[in-house]
Amino acid sequence: MPRAFTPKVITANALLSGDAVWLTPEGRWSTELSHAELLTDEAQATTKLTAAEARASEVVGVYLADARATANGPAPVHFREAFRARGPSNYPHGKQAEAS
Amino acid sequence: MYQYSDFDSHFVTNRAEEFRAQVARRIDGSLTEDEFKPFRLMNGLYLQLHAYMLRVAIPYGTLNAAQMRQLAMIAERWDKGYGHFTTRQNIQFNWPKLQDVPDMLDALAEVGMHAIQTSGNTVRNVTADHFAGAAADEIADPRPIAELLRQWSTDHPEFQALPRKFKIAVTGSETDRAVTKAHDIGLRMVRNAAGEAGFEVIVGGGLGRTPMIGQVIRPFLPVAELLPYVEAIVSVYNLLGRRDNKYKARIKITVHEHGIARIRELVEARFEALKSRFTGASQQILGQIEAMFAPPHFKQASTAPFDAARQADPLFRSWSDTNLSPHKAEGYAIASISLKKHGATPGDATSAQMRVMADLAEHYGHNELRISHEQNVILPHVHLSDLPEVYAALRAADLATANIGLASDIIACPGMDYCALATARSIPVAQEIAERFAALQLEHDIGALKIKISGCINACGHHHVGHIGILGLDRAGVENYQITLGGDGSETASIGERAGPGFAADAIVPAIERLVLGYLALRQDASETFLQAYHRLGAAPFKAALYPERSA
Structure with a gap:
């Protein structure tokens, strides 16, 4: 039996900085996961993924990542995505530094 | 230490220039990521979770003060002010921007360093005993051989597309501080019955998904035959190694599937065919390299200041008990600098710390530094009388943790x-x-x-x-x-x-x-x-x- 589709966000790394980025509902790449568009329809997710993959001058390694809806926008499901959204745990570098 | 020839300097400078053009073409859209990726990997550039990562080779773990200072500068100018020393005696920068990497490679080339073949299915950075040229128990310094292997393997036309990556480790001592049995090829210096030095050649070791301890393919190989023999091994692997399954592509699987006896037969046959092509030029080059690795002029001095400091300062005593190893020269010690302060990231050093270590190497350590596979830094030649000053400077830089070989001296990727x-x-x-x-x-x-x-x-x-x-x-x-x-x-x-x-x-x-x-x-x-x-x-x-x- 095929697995039921779970909500996803489109994510990648920015070409120049290598930073983790997410695709927003406006079609912009944001460095904040919470700004991402949460895709709940599988066909729509696949179409948008294909379109995002074509943006090779902006990003590298586009993929769909599981996410869940919260009051503050999409949040990570898997811990790997949580680290990508936050930055490393040994130094206050990356996004967590930019946020503060 | 090895000094780059004009050929070496040219080669790394040209490579940096070539990569600059490749980066420009990726950014302007003339190269796709699929086209660009093999180029960036050939130059040690990975894309990780939060950023690019540049892996720089520190061949056989040896650096001089100027090179360490340049790493400090690179970390400060294009990264976040620190570098991460790895189990393969490399340094990794965790935060470079794509457009800055060509400048970083130029800066490395200025001090005779590069990031070539730190990734990809090639012969990787050749690692060695971090106490090479200093250890009391050593037969001979393994670094000339490691440098010869670096020159031989760099851009070796036959070995740029091996079935998988290929790692070689060398030790000049029967005591193995280079984990030679967990490498694709391990070379352990031994003496034969006649007392001559040569190598025990170990093949097919490796960790990873399928860990294997390497097996001895040749118990004694004369030093002069090393290059054709290693070429024979890599050449047999290049043909026989599996390309159908990435997880079965390392030589350890080839050795496991065919058996060491069959691999030995093939390697010895290939060696016989290759031997005559190595007409002695490599031995001439080895001679020149050996001259550059001549031991420094060790001084004669009283060790009284060392004994006095041990008496007076229990912290110094504890550090010297834990972090010093026996040196071959009288009155000298090998001093290990722990990058494992309790609670710190194993293997990380800040630019300021790198500069302190560079200064110490210059003033007290015959201008030599080593990076160990255990992610520490070593001053291989320090006279005992200088150790109290060295220790004081290390303490001031937060580098005096006395834990080498202990529970907190942890390797972590x-x-x-x-x-x-x-x-x-x-x-x-x-x-x-x-x-x-x-x-x-x-x-x-x-x-x-x-x-x-x-x-x-x-x-x-x-x-x-x-x-x-x-x-x-x-x-x-x-x-x-x-x-x-x-x-x-x-x-x-x-x-x-x-x-x-x-x-x-x-x-x-x-x-x-x-x-x-x-x-x-x-x-x-x-x-x-x-x-x-x-x-x-x-x-x-x-x-x-x-x-x-x-x-x-």
Whole structure:
């Protein structure tokens, strides 16, 4: 039996900085996961993924990542995505530094 | 130390220039990522979780002061002011921007360094005993051979598209500080019955998904035959190695599937065919390289200041008991600088710390530094009389932790804090274990203990050969840590055995504490190390300490 589709966000790394980025509902790449568009329809997710993959001058390694809806926008499901959204745990570098 | 020839300088400068053009073409859209990726990997540039990562080779772990200062400058100018020294004697910069990398490569080229073949299916950075040229127990300095291998393998036209990556380690001593048995080729210097120096050639070792201890393919190879013999091994592997399955592509699988006897037969046949093509030019070059590695002029001086400082300062005494190793020259010691301050990231050094180490090397260490596969820095030649000053400078730079070879001297890969391949984090586990043992104030009593942590089965953290190995995995979306026991990376190398079910992130540090306290209760006396006690008693009492609820 095929697995039921779970909500996803489109994510990648920015070409120049290598930073983790997410695709927003406006079609912009944001460095904040919470700004991402949460895709709940599988066909729509696949179409948008294909379109995002074509943006090779902006990003590298586009993929769909599981996410869940919260009051503050999409949040990570898997811990790997949580680290990508936050930055490393040994130094206050990356996004967590930019946020503060 | 080796000095770049005009040819070397030209080669690395040209390569940096070529990469600059490739980056420009990627940015302007003339190259796709698929086209660009092999180019960036050939130049050591990875894309990780949060940023690009540039892996710079430190051939056979040897640096001079100017090179270390340049690494400090690069870290400050194009990264976040620090670098990460790895188990392959490389340094990794975790935050470069794509458009800055060509400038970083130029800066490296200025001091005779590069990032070539630090990735990809090629012969990688050749590693060596970090005490090379200094160790009291050494037959000969292995670095001239390692440099010869670096020159031979760099851009070797036949070996740019091997079935998989290929790692060579060399030691000039029968004591193996270079983990030679866990490399694709391990070269261990030995003497034959006639007293001549040569190499025991080991092939097919490796960690990762399928850990294997290398097997001896030639018990004694004269030094003069080394290059054709290594070429024969890589050439046989290049044809025979599997390309159908990435996980079965390393030479350890080739050796395992065909058997060492068959591989030996093929290699010896290839060696016979190749030998005559090596007409002696490589031996001439080796002679020139050896001259550059001539030992420094060791001074004669009184060691009284060292003895006086040991008497006067218990902290210095503790540091010198733990961090010094015997040197071949009288009155000298090898000083290991721990990059494992309790709670710090194993293997990381700030630009300021790199400069302090460079200054110390210049003033007191015959301008030499080494990076160990255990992620520490070494001043290989320090006169005992200079050690009190060296220690004071290290203390001021937060580099005087007295824990070499102890429980907190942990190897840890970058893990999921940085690495795109990782399945769990390694660094926080290492930090917490070190802090825990610092709080217990037991590690000097515990004695020699190697804890090694990898954040995935690729085993960059060498967990299989840790006395205690920790492997971080993703178990149904949660970090989980598996323990292996009794591994050994020395000349008596063995792969650790899995202890049992894994531990959650909040349970791994207490588990390691139970295990080590269990050892203290089990050992015959303070002279019996963890590994010796494990060999004497077997796994059962250690497992009982790890899993008390099961044995209750």
